[in-house]
Amino acid sequence: xxxxxxxxxxxxxxxxxxxxxxxxxxxxxxxxxxxxxxxxxxxxxxxxxxxxxxxxxxxxxxxxxxxxxxxxxxxxxxxxxxxxxxxxxxxxxxxxxxxxxxxxxxxxxxxxxxxxxxxxxxxxxxxxxxxxxxxxxxxxxxxxxxxxxxxxxxxxxxxxxxxxxxxxxxxxxxxxxxxxxxxxxxxxxxxxxxxxxxxxxxxxxxxxxxxxxxxxxxxxxxxxxxxxxxxxxxxxxxxxxxxxxxxxxxxxxxxxxxxxxxxxxxxxxxxxxxxxxxxxxxxxxxxxxxxxxxxxxxxx
Amino acid sequence: xxxxxxxxxxxxxxxxxxxxxxxxxxxxxxxxxxxxxxxxxxxxxxxxxxxxxxxxxxxxxxxxxxxxxxxxxxxxxxxxxxxxxxxxxxxxxxxxxxxxxxxxxxxxxxxxxxxxxxxxxxxxxxxxxxxxxxxxxxxxxxxxxxxxxxxxxxxxxxxxxxxxxxxxxxxxxxxxxxxxxxxxxxxxxxxxxxxxxxxxxxxxxxxxxxxxxxxxxxxxxxxxxxxxxxxxxx
Ligand SMILES: Nc1ncnc2c1ncn2[C@@H]1O[C@H](COP(=O)(O)OP(=O)(O)OP(=O)(O)O)[C@@H](O)[C@H]1O
Ligand SMILES: [Mg+2]
Numbered sequence: 001x002x003x004x005x006x007x008x009x010x011x012x013x014x015x016x017x018x019x020x021x022x023x024x025x026x027x028x029x030x031x032x033x034x035x036x037x038x039x040x041x042x043x044x045x046x047x048x049x050x051x052x053x054x055x056x057x058x059x060x061x062x063x064x065x066x067x068x069x070x071x072x073x074x075x076x077x078x079x080x081x082x083x084x085x086x087x088x089x090x091x092x093x094x095x096x097x098x099x100x101x102x103x104x105x106x107x108x109x110x111x112x113x114x115x116x117x118x119x120x121x122x123x124x125x126x127x128x129x130x131x132x133x134x135x136x137x138x139x140x141x142x143x144x145x146x147x148x149x150x151x152x153x154x155x156x157x158x159x160x161x162x163x164x165x166x167x168x169x170x171x172x173x174x175x176x177x178x179x180x181x182x183x184x185x186x187x188x189x190x191x192x193x194x195x196x197x198x199x200x201x202x203x204x205x206x207x208x209x210x211x212x213x214x215x216x217x218x219x220x221x222x223x224x225x226x227x228x229x230x231x232x233x234x235x236x237x238x239x240x241x242x243x244x245x246x247x248x249x250x251x252x253x254x255x256x257x258x259x260x261x262x263x264x265x266x267x268x269x270x271x272x273x274x275x276x277x278x279x280x281x282x283x284x285x286x287x288x289x290x291x292x293x294x295x296x297x298x299x300x
Numbered sequence: 301x302x303x304x305x306x307x308x309x310x311x312x313x314x315x316x317x318x319x320x321x322x323x324x325x326x327x328x329x330x331x332x333x334x335x336x337x338x339x340x341x342x343x344x345x346x347x348x349x350x351x352x353x354x355x356x357x358x359x360x361x362x363x364x365x366x367x368x369x370x371x372x373x374x375x376x377x378x379x380x381x382x383x384x385x386x387x388x389x390x391x392x393x394x395x396x397x398x399x400x401x402x403x404x405x406x407x408x409x410x411x412x413x414x415x416x417x418x419x420x421x422x423x424x425x426x427x428x429x430x431x432x433x434x435x436x437x438x439x440x441x442x443x444x445x446x447x448x449x450x451x452x453x454x455x456x457x458x459x460x461x462x463x464x465x466x467x468x469x470x471x472x473x474x475x476x477x478x479x480x481x482x483x484x485x486x487x488x489x490x491x492x493x494x495x496x497x498x499x500x501x502x503x504x505x506x507x508x509x510x511x512x513x514x515x516x517x518x519x520x521x522x523x524x525x526x527x528x529x530x531x532x533x534x
Contacts, residue, residue, distance in 0.1 A: 172391055173389045
């Protein structure tokens with residue numbers, strides 16, 4: 001086996017997997033706190049990518065500033081969506097919530113389409129440092145390294161918030177038992193808003209990084225990526241942020257290596273998605289609660 | 301009057317669970333509300349604590365109306381509920397459960413109050429790193445009372461703290477409740493275990509299917525033939 005080629009693919013897999021992971025975290029956090037699958041989350045990722053474009057093209061901001069602005073604005077969008085669309089349905093049936101989430105997604109897609117037109121967008125030249133270099137025959141780009149490092153930094157930042165701060169404790173407490181949280185003097189709504197803020201801003205970071213790695217943005221870019229990240233969250237064990245990270249990375253690895261080595265045995269890249277989803281289904285059959293999931297306590 | 305409830309009505313959909321209940325708790329007292337399964341005890345406590353909205357009636361705490369206020373606001377006024385079934389966060393450690401109860405506090409006040417809880421319940425200090433799920437029933441009840449203490453209430457409502465515990469443990473917990481009361485916390489105790497509750501409390505109310513049917517000093521209630529027959533196995 002060609003080791004250089006293998007290592008080369010390792011970085012591709014880490015890049016793609018990190019991006020899935022950043023999006024998967026939002027699905028898993030919202031599910032953990034509200035038992036709700038936010039089907040608009042992929043489109044929130046798309047909005048984050050576009051806000052990054054606007055911040056750089058219109059405001060002329062450099063990468064880091066555009067990233068921060070987009071994360072903040074997209075985070076607020078996430079909070080607003082919850083307040084306006086989901087909160088009134090907190091006691092409604094699951095089905096009406098799912099339909100509402102899909103509707104919010106369509107609204108975001110078509111709103112963005114109306115706003116930007118059908119022409120694909122991309123980040124301006126020089127938005128991010130794109131140096132290529134080669135170490136021991138492995139070709140790398142600075143973009144790839146930035147994406148991988150930033151995704152891990154954001155993940156560990158989130159993990160520290162969830163594990164170490166009182167806000168994180170409140171998020172974990174809600175996911176265990178909503179009933180008792182207000183008795184601790186903690187407002188449930190505040191914690192839910194915080195969850196959406198964090199999840200949506202991580203998706204925005206994912207969107208901008210996605211746009212620098214695969215530089216064509218469209219209002220529909222969130223659909224396929226969103227589904228994959230959702231599946232990554234489920235495979236990791238939905239509700240657990242370590243699971244989302246691991247699931248995202250796993251998905252990236254399976255995809256990249258299927259394509260990289262599949263062609264040697266006659267599997268063309270069009271088979272990538274069926275194979276990926278097939279493998280993930282197998283994981284779920286073996287471990288229905290996902291890699292990190294524990295069977296949820298039945299709640300009364 | 302620290303807490304006063306007048307003509308409280310509460311329903312679940314079209315199930316009318318509490319039919320015009322009135323009672324009062326004075327500062328420094330231990331008052332008990334006893335009644336059989338389904339009498340409406342938990343409904344009353346949950347409504348007072350703000351977890352549930354009343355249909356009608358007045359609830360006053362420290363002279364201010366709290367009927368219909370949200371639970372996290374009521375807690376901040378100094379009224380803490382130890383809910384039925386303890387409701388410990390099983391995925392959080394003992395310390396994290398207490399830490400969360402002190403959400404509103406600064407670091408110094410938080411550690412002062414947690415130390416106070418460890419003073420009452422040294423067992424919790426030994427187990428502070430242990431997950432709530434892995435505690436015994438008695439330890440969970442201690443933690444539930446501990447959390448209420450950390451929220452800093454000077455009025456504590458307890459919903460069947462004796463549930464599922466061995467008599468010796470119940471006695472221990474009741475002794476600590478008496479001590480907490482001596483240090484200035486007013487207590488409203490809901491119990492099916494009428495014997496223990498009447499021994500601890502100054503006064504009591506007897507609740508039947510959403511109505512208060514008897515009220516009086518604990519000693520009188522304990523000797524009342526009705527109470528003896530229905531609740532004391534006499
Ligand atoms: N969530 C609910 N939905 C519908 N009815 C309820 C609900 N909770 C309680 N009830 C009804 O309200 C009445 C009072 O219940 P409550 O739980 O207050 O009784 P309780 O005195 O606390 O009983 P226990 O000693 O068993 O805890 C009961 O008839 C019960 O069936
Ligand atoms: Mg009850």
